[in-house]
Amino acid sequence: MDKFTTLTGIAAPLNMANVDTDKIIPARFLKTIKRSGLGEHLFASLRYQDDGAENPDFVLNQPKYRHAEILVAGENFGCGSSREHAPWALLDFGIRCVIAPSFADIFHGNCFKNGILPVVLPPDICDKLIADAAMGTNARITVDLEQQVVIRPDGSKIHFEVDAFRKHCLLNGLDDIGLTLEHAAAIDAYEAKLPDWRPAITGV
Amino acid sequence: MTTPRTLFDKIWAAHVVDQMGDDTYVLYIDRHLVHEVTSPQAFEGLRLAGRRVRRTDATIAVADHNVPTEDRSGGIAEPESRLQVDTLERNVAEFGVPYFPVTDARQGIVHIIGPEQGLSLPGMTIVCGDSHTSTHGALGALAFGIGTSEVEHVLATQTLQQKPAKNMLVRVDGVLPPGCTAKDIILAIIGQIGTAGGTGHVIEYAGEAIQALDMAGRMTICNMSIEAGARAGLIAPDETTFAYIKGRPYAPQGDAFDRAVAYWRTLPSDEGATYDKTVVLDAADIAPQVTWGTSPEAVVPITGAVPDPAAEPDDARRAQLRQMLTYMALTPGQKLAGLPVDVVFIGSCTNARIEDLRAAAEIAAGRHVAAGVRALVVPGSGLVKAQAEHEGLDKVFLDAGFEWREAGCSMCLGMNPDKLMPGQRCASTSNRNFEGRQGPGGRTHLLSPAMAAAAAVTGALTDVRELV
Numbered sequence: 001m002d003k004f005t006t007l008t009g010i011a012a013p014l015n016m017a018n019v020d021t022d023k024i025i026p027a028r029f030l031k032t033i034k035r036s037g038l039g040e041h042l043f044a045s046l047r048y049q050d051d052g053a054e055n056p057d058f059v060l061n062q063p064k065y066r067h068a069e070i071l072v073a074g075e076n077f078g079c080g081s082s083r084e085h086a087p088w089a090l091l092d093f094g095i096r097c098v099i100a101p102s103f104a105d106i107f108h109g110n111c112f113k114n115g116i117l118p119v120v121l122p123p124d125i126c127d128k129l130i131a132d133a134a135m136g137t138n139a140r141i142t143v144d145l146e147q148q149v150v151i152r153p154d155g156s157k158i159h160f161e162v163d164a165f166r167k168h169c170l171l172n173g174l175d176d177i178g179l180t181l182e183h184a185a186a187i188d189a190y191e192a193k194l195p196d197w198r199p200a201i202t203g204v
Numbered sequence: 205m206t207t208p209r210t211l212f213d214k215i216w217a218a219h220v221v222d223q224m225g226d227d228t229y230v231l232y233i234d235r236h237l238v239h240e241v242t243s244p245q246a247f248e249g250l251r252l253a254g255r256r257v258r259r260t261d262a263t264i265a266v267a268d269h270n271v272p273t274e275d276r277s278g279g280i281a282e283p284e285s286r287l288q289v290d291t292l293e294r295n296v297a298e299f300g301v302p303y304f305p306v307t308d309a310r311q312g313i314v315h316i317i318g319p320e321q322g323l324s325l326p327g328m329t330i331v332c333g334d335s336h337t338s339t340h341g342a343l344g345a346l347a348f349g350i351g352t353s354e355v356e357h358v359l360a361t362q363t364l365q366q367k368p369a370k371n372m373l374v375r376v377d378g379v380l381p382p383g384c385t386a387k388d389i390i391l392a393i394i395g396q397i398g399t400a401g402g403t404g405h406v407i408e409y410a411g412e413a414i415q416a417l418d419m420a421g422r423m424t425i426c427n428m429s430i431e432a433g434a435r436a437g438l439i440a441p442d443e444t445t446f447a448y449i450k451g452r453p454y455a456p457q458g459d460a461f462d463r464a465v466a467y468w469r470t471l472p473s474d475e476g477a478t479y480d481k482t483v484v485l486d487a488a489d490i491a492p493q494v495t496w497g498t499s500p501e502a503v504v505p506i507t508g509a510v511p512d513p514a515a516e517p518d519d520a521r522r523a524q525l526r527q528m529l530t531y532m533a534l535t536p537g538q539k540l541a542g543l544p545v546d547v548v549f550i551g552s553c554t555n556a557r558i559e560d561l562r563a564a565a566e567i568a569a570g571r572h573v574a575a576g577v578r579a580l581v582v583p584g585s586g587l588v589k590a591q592a593e594h595e596g597l598d599k600v601f602l603d604a605g606f607e608w609r610e611a612g613c614s615m616c617l618g619m620n621p622d623k624l625m626p627g628q629r630c631a632s633t634s635n636r637n638f639e640g641r642q643g644p645g646g647r648t649h650l651l652s653p654a655m656a657a658a659a660a661v662t663g664a665l666t667d668v669r670e671l672v
Contacts, residue, residue, distance in 0.1 A: 017398060017524055018499055022638040027617040031270065031284035032246035033291045035352075045640050050626070072510040074520065076400040079433060080638060082335040082349035083242065084443045105403060105435050106335060106349055111351035163367070165225030176353065177253070183230050186222040187363055190232050197456045198234070200261035201323065204302035 002115035003173035007096050008142040009069030011133035012059050017074035021107065022192055024078065024086040038085055039092030060093070064136030070143065072129045073100040077118075078107025087114045097143045099150065101126050112166045113176065119160045128152070145171055206476035210371045211438050212406045215346040215471070219329050231366040234328035235345075236358045236409035237314045238265040238301065240292040241619070242333030246356035247295040257299045258362045264323055265296045265303040268313045269619045273582050273609035276306060276318055282410035285620060299359075312585020312611040315339040315553035318586055319423065322452025326468040330357055336553045336635065337436075338429040342422035343449070344471055346406070347405035349430065369435045370480040372405035376413040378487040383669035386421030386561065387555060387633070387652035389413065390428045390484075391493035395503040402434025405481060408473065409439050413487035419448040420559035427554045428635050431500040440472035451464055492668055494540050494631075495650040498639045504540060506655065506667045512536035531639055532647050533627075540665050543649075547630040548579040548660040549642070550653055551609075552616035555633035556584030558591050560653040564633075565592075565600045567671055569658035573605035574663025580607045580622065582614040606660065618643045631659035 029041040047058045054061045060068065069092070077100040078086060089109045090098070098111065099119040111118045121129070132139050132153050137154035143168060149157045169176065210218070221230040236259075243265070250256070270285035280286040283428045289306065296303040304310045310317060315336050318324035326344035331337060333355040340347035352362055372628060374393055394401070407429050414425065422439045429437030446465050449455045456464045491505035504511075513525035514535060529536065534543075550556070550564050561583065573579045581601050583589035589611055590599055615622040616634035618641070624630055626645025633656045635640075637648035649665060658668040 015520070017520060020499075020636075020638045022617075022636070022641050026640050026644070027269075027619050028644075030241050031288055033248070035245050035287060045644065050645070076403070076433065079399055080335065080430075081634065082333055082337075082351055084245075084333075084351035084353060087351075102400060106351060106430075108607065108656075110351035110353065113351060117460065150254070153641060163225075163227070165228040165365075168225070176296065176365060177255070177357050177360045179224070179364060180230055180357065180363055183222045183224070183363075184361075186230065187361065188231070189223045191362075197467070198325075199322075199454055199456050199459040199460070200265055201302050201454060202261055204264070204304065 001113065001173050001175065003143055004096065004115050004170045006142065006144045006146070007069060008140050010065065010067060010137055011070035011129065011141045012065040013067035014059055014071055014073045015123040015130050017078055018076045020080035021078060021083050021086045022080055025083065025089040029051050030083060030085050036092060036154050041164055042089040042093045044070050049050040067094065069094055070097045070099065070141055071095050072126060072133050073098060075101040075123065077103050079104040082106045084110045087111050087116050091116055092102035099126060099129055112170060114174065115170065117143060117170060119143065119150060121150070121158060121160055125158055205227055206312055208476040210473040210477045210479065211344065211471055212346065212369065212371055212410055215329065216368055218327065220364040224365055226369050228365055230363045231329065231383050232363050233328040233331050233358050234262060235323055236263045237318055237330065237332035237337070238263060238355070239269060239314050239332070239334065240267045240288040241269045242352050243295065243355055244288065244291045245352050246359060247299065249356040250299070250359055255360045259555065260300045260302065262362060263301050265292060265301050266311055266314050266317060267292055267306055269613045269617065271306055271612040271623060272600065272620050273612045273614050276610055282621065288476045309586040309590060312588065313553045313556060316556060316584030316588065319343060319419065320587060322449055322455030325455065325464070326445060326448065327471050331364065335430040336427050339427040339553055339591055341426035341429065341437040342419060342438060343445055344468065346436055346438065366545040370404050370405040372402055372407045372434065373479040374407050374409050375411040375482070375484045376487050377411045377484065378413055380413050380487040381489060382490055383672060384490050384492055385654060386417050386424040387485065388490050388493045390425045391495065391500070391503045391650065392490045393485065394428065394432045394500050396485065397432055399431060399499055399501045400433040402432040403427060405434050406436045406438060407432065407434045409437060414439060415442065418559060419444060420557040423557065424554055428500070431635055441468045447504040465631065485533060492652065492655050494655065494665055495637045496532065496534060496540060498596040498637055500533055500540050500650060502528060506541055506665065508540060510534045510536060510538045510540065541667055543665045544629070544663055545577060545631045545659050545665065546628040547624060547632065548577060548656050549615040549630055549632040550580065550656050551582030551584070551614050552634035553584065553654050554586050554635045556582060556588065558588050560633065561592050561597050564653040565597045567654050568604040568661060569600050569666060571596065571661040575662045577660055577663050578611060579605065579660040580615060582609040583611050585611045604661065615642050617641060631656045631665060
């Protein structure tokens with residue numbers, strides 16, 4: 001996984017609540033056996049018209065947001081399915097940070113597994129960042145994970161909370177499985193005490 | 205005296221292997237269910253790292269999302285779907301994971317077959333790369349959906365890195381009125397607490413109306429916990445649970461079953477256990493529900509009407525309501541009853557168990573699907589299909605003009621050929637009414653199997669209580 005330390009980039013405003021995972025990437029694009037190449041399907045139903053042409057009104061189709069690396073969205077972002085294709089699509093498009101008043105749990109966790117930082121900030125602060133983002137290429141927002149601050153284009157800093165363990169993993173680009181396997185002896189010990197009524201799945 | 209604990213607290217404590225960070229633990233996973241859509245990249249990750257599947261005896265795989273629900277003897281026509289299923293078959297063979305092939309009678313929707321086979325048991329931790337894993341909470345198991353990175357993590361370590369969830373109690377008192385079902389209870393709950401009402405929490409459903417439900421109904425309730433934003437849903441195991449499990453193929457047998465039951469009896473929440481959040485509903489107030497918008501919280505009783513966005517004071521919320529009405533082609537104040545439908549879908553991990561099919565067949569019997577309406581019945585598993593055929597339900601549906609299909613996820617999410625055409629309106633027993641969920645431009649109204657059957661035979665959203 002790529003590290004996330006500090007990011008300075010263009011932020012795209014997506015002022016919608018309850019952006020669900022079907023909206024981030026519809027199910028018909030999940031028929032892949034790869035993680036890459038999903039960026040073209042990001043927000044497919046919003047981004048493309050019925051004939052496949054780009055919808056010029058959608059934020060990420062506007063020239064100033066085509067290289068956005070930060071998304072500022074409404075509450076409950078990422079609700080719905082567990083599909084990790086949602087963060088994969090965001091990442092493939094170039095989004096490394098999503099800022100919103102709240103996130104759905106599974107999506108929130110999936111972001112951290114992919115080097116994307118989800119930042120939770122109060123609705124009134126998100127409104128201000130959406131106004132900043134509306135300035136397009138005239139405004140850069142900085143997200144500093146080490147310091148846990150978002151720096152607005154005017155230089156003002158906003159503190160955000162992040163789980164200490166996840167922060168550590170993201171800052172260092174740590175492999176989750178490798179970390180867990182440091183506890184292999186504890187897993188062995190746990191398995192040695194599994195209850196005897198618990199059936200094994202064999203002979204299928 | 206020890207602190208009273210909830211059902212969630214007990215399952216959590218029994219599965220903590222080790223502590224990782226301040227509030228992050230290594231949590232042991234008892235059952236890992238694997239399907240074709242969210243697993244290819246996980247197996248590829250194992251391969252690249254030279255890792256094996258740690259516990260093949262705790263893992264089970266099945267293809268469900270992509271599989272066609274028509275005759276499958278010729279294989280899968282769509283190349284991308286076929287590639288995903290072929291990839292799953294190659295992976296389970298290479299890594300030695302137990303697998304129910306597409307042609308096996310035990311194949312079906314992963315959340316239907318777990319309980320059906322006795323793989324999902326009380327007190328267990330159960331995960332799957334699918335958000336509706338919450339279904340298995342009906343047995344008193346801590347069951348939740350995970351992403352593909354976590355699928356790989358569980359395959360490699362049989363554990364997850366987890367933070368404890370908060371406890372939420374949803375108590376449904378009283379007796380459910382005639383014509384109402386578990387689906388109506390859970391839709392009413394989501395309507396009340398909203399799609400983010402359970403975020404960060406595990407919901408325990410309790411109360412007289414929940415205890416009175418059979419296992420199928422309990423699974424419908426827990427299935428849609430994720431639609432309330434909850435990490436998982438739980439119902440305390442009781443005699444109904446034990447009777448359901450007894451004798452199932454992968455359940456403990458004989459003495460082992462008795463020892464298991466003795467343990468399972470210790471699981472229900474202790475008297476005086478505290479919850480971070482409590483919501484109480486009276487079942488007597490619940491009427492058959494139907495969603496009108498593109499979020500499961502946009503739900504009203506069938507006797508109700510589409511809300512007027514003008515009455516919503518919050519700007520963002522008002523804009524969202526308007527967008528929903530535009531997408532759904534509805535007008536403020538419009539009555540839901542009588543709204544014509546093009547398609548009826550009876551199926552999905554929410555409502556494709558035998559009890560669901562019986563409820564739908566009861567309404568369909570002696571009636572006929574309305575002219576111009578396409579109605580599909582998609583059993584949740586090959587065994588549900590066989591049982592339905594044994595009971596003659598297939599004949600009831602076919603005589604009434606329904607299509608009778610093979611098992612799979614089907615039109616719940618349109619990854620196989622079963623999908624809505626743009627603009628089509630569907631009465632669906634599935635779990636999500638998001639824009640484009642059942643096919644681009646499709647319009648979904650979520651409801652119970654009986655309500656879906658009522659819509660099929662009348663050609664419009666209908667109060668099923670008028671037909672019984």
